[in-house]
């Protein structure tokens with residue numbers, strides 16, 4: 001299984017890149033995490049926010065592969081414990097499909113993508129900045145994998 005984190009935003013601070021890479025390199029090939037960055041829509045003084053969100057949605061759709069299971073990351077999604085995430089990840093693996101985790105931009109995920117997603121997952125009731133979302137996702141995927149294989153890290 002491949003997990004692709006398709007996230008609006010680029011130019012992450014170095015500490016985020018290093019943190020995400022640390023967990024990515026710990027994950028085995030059958031749980032590989034790939035990061036796909038989506039350029040944010042322009043937000044200037046007279047910016048049309050709805051247009052920027054629509055553009056981000058289009059750019060994300062262009063990167064989606066038709067057969068992937070999609071998971072929208074949203075504050076209002078379902079809260080999963082790490083144990084629940086491990087069960088979900090095990091189901092993803094057994095479905096034989098790759099997975100796309102969708103992270104929106106400053107104004108959230110394009111509503112059509114959220115509505116069409118197979119699952120909606122909330123990391124917390126707090127609104128997190130997108131660099132933190134990437135880091136938490138990478139760490140939690142690693143933690144879920146360690147739980148599935150009985151590696152002591154997950155305790």
Ligand SMILES: C[S@@+](CC[C@H](N)C(=O)[O-])C[C@H]1O[C@@H](n2cnc3c(N)ncnc32)[C@H](O)[C@@H]1O
Nearest residue numbers: 073074075103104108109122123124126127128
């Ligand atoms: C800075 S947040 C956007 C905040 C925006 N006001 C909203 O309501 O979605 C950027 C993205 O990070 C993700 N995100 C932020 N906090 C999250 C959380 N607690 N759980 C899941 N995803 C989160 C979502 O994908 C969101 O679209």
